[in-house]
Amino acid sequence: MPIDILMPALSPTMEEGTLSKWLKNEGDSVAAGDVIAEIETDKATMEVEAVDEGTIGKIVVPAGTENVKVNAVIAVLLEDGESASDIGAPKKAEAADAPKESADDAGGKARAADEEPEAAASGKVPAAPKTDVASDPDIPEGTEMVPTTVREALRDAMAEEMRANDDVFIMGEEVAEYQGAYKITQGLLAEFGARRVVDTPITEHGFAGVGVGAAMAGLRPIVEFMTFNFAMQAIDQIINSAAKTLYMSGGQMGAPIVFRGPNGAAARVAAQHSQCYAAWYSHIPGLKVVMPYTAADAKGLLKAAIRDPNPVIFLENEILYGQTFDVPKMDDFVLPIGKARVHKQGKDVTMVSFGIGMTYAVKAVEELSALGIDVELIDLRTIRPMDLPTVIESVKKTGRLVTVEEGYPQNSVGTEIATRVQQQAFDYLDAPIITIAGKDVPMPYAANLEKLALPNVAEVVEAVKTVTYRT
């Protein structure tokens, strides 16, 4: 029976890729381990090795095809004694047995990355769902918009600031020669050289301290953590050295430094690699904490963070890196740290979210509008200092509030917002505030449990129905 060769998954977040090149032709024989094709993912070009031996009977997906889904049949391998005429006999593709992402028991939806079926099917990199997004007051009317991935936006922000100021440099693991573990620093080494794009050993506590010291001496370091999970090795230098020096020195010196990197859960990377640090760092006086959702915010806020005289924690997200949003084409697009953005105006309920949490919020808002519930969605963008006035103003209008985030529920960003809103706008509230967060568990690896551990769109919708008494 001919064997189907399937499009392999080559990274935790890969759903599709470009089949860039075939290294074997129809009729060629292959042994297990032979490289048969090259595939481009959003991060890298990877080789595909043959798993079985035989002869390539048919190439199903020609070289150059974009957006080939993981597990699609890309070629058919003939075993000894088979010929091309054996192909096409009805058979079950192995992929049929592959675990299917099923709806979970809680009625929730899949992982954020899995939630873009339409976009994936239409063959586009998942773009931000377009609702009637309120225009950003920080962007001048009529500015040309360029579709840009969050990944590119972050890189552009760093490159622009490095061009403008020789004191700005980036250091971290794999940021230079490897072009970044998640390819955020792609091209920076070539442009700025090894003096300003510095590969470090795996020494988070050490290089965070080196960065803070350099900042105390007046440089403007950008310290990349491969992920924020590893910044826990360095958290003492971040909090005890970076955050407190300005205060302890009576204002003589501070630490103008950016700590940035992917934060929160990716996909199936389990407990030690899947934590959201928004609430953790937002606890600390002396730090600013930024967590953008769109590419425009990523760019404008990272530029602001690099210029900021304080230590800034800049929390990115691996799943958002590949998503495309419009970024204004401006010579120097900088956004204010500490200002929320009304993502969509509405009158019935206020929803506040930030970072990856916005992916659930945006979908919930769409579903709710179909039910006739008009949500005002606020993207917090900065966790500390928190733009509470924007939230309060909205709550005064709607009388209801739901918050959405991926982090743990206890002492979350949402509970902080809820506390302050009930203190400052109690009389305006028509319902108890609901805070949606990740479940109160370490992130499990198993696909079904991971889905349950994360927030889901259904529970956000439910929460809004509850505060509007529509259940």
Next chain:
Amino acid sequence: MAPRKSAAAASRKKPAEKSGLNGGITEFDKATELKAYEEMLLIRRFEEKAGQLYGMGFIGGFCHLYIGQEAVVVGMQMALKDGDQVITGYRDHGHMLATGMEARGVMAELTGRRDGYSHGKGGSMHMFSKEKNFYGGHGIVGAQVSLGTGLAFANKYRGNDNVAVAYFGDGAANQGQVYESFNMAALWKLPVIYIVENNRYAMGTSTVRSSAQSNFSLRGNSFGIPGHQVDGMDVRAVHAAAVEAVAHGRAGKGPIILEMLTYRYRGHSMSDPAKYRSKDEVQKMRSEHDPIEQVKARILELKHASEDDLKAIDKKVRDVVADSADFAQNNPEPDVSELYTDIVL
């Protein structure tokens, strides 16, 4: 079995003068060669299968294969006894199989299923077996070095003669807590064997780009911890060094460092295009230093077994791996109630 000295000392710094740490290789007898062959082959085939299941979407997240490094863990494990503890990082499937954990349970954990060692909650990087004294399975580079030192602390505290083996990479060797641990281990004479699996790269960074001193066997010098470089592609060399290191630990002489010179054939994880090294470099290691091929060649040359005998071993190993893959694909996902269990007692 009278151990014989080998003439060839592979790529060791010093020629073989004696067996063990200072450069020698103790020849294996027939049974030991065959055991080493089978155990290394099991790891190789298991990892190949894991790579395939990853490509098919059965395994998700990060998956770091041990292919190329099999001799290290197999040679070490053969020198350990019951009660000795093992701990490592995330490149851990080989260590689990070597400590005797079941292929089925490991593979089912890789697919995130109910009967995996952690009921699907840990995945590739986080598996443990109390029964086999395997303490994980850690995702934070370097953490296992302090933890392994703590396992040794427990041995000393209890007054038993067990040793703890802490495996870590050349990249991990630069973490600060490694040196904090070295100091305590030397100060308190803890029975810990530090194994630096120097496979030349930490992700895309070669040791010379990350390390001011890339001879890792010297990293304990200022604490007075003895260290040795070992040909980690030759299971006999690993074993000889292991025997002496274990004796050192059991005798109460404190920690010891073995730097295993080894190589990983695959990318760092499944998503690493490995552009930082040449294909020739990989090919050369595979064709000239492969740990399994070395044993196989000796077995055939010394007529310890025939081609057919080896084929039978291959088949047995393939069957175990195929069975584990079957099991892991068909085993149910964990019950949803598992989400809230095992968080606190």
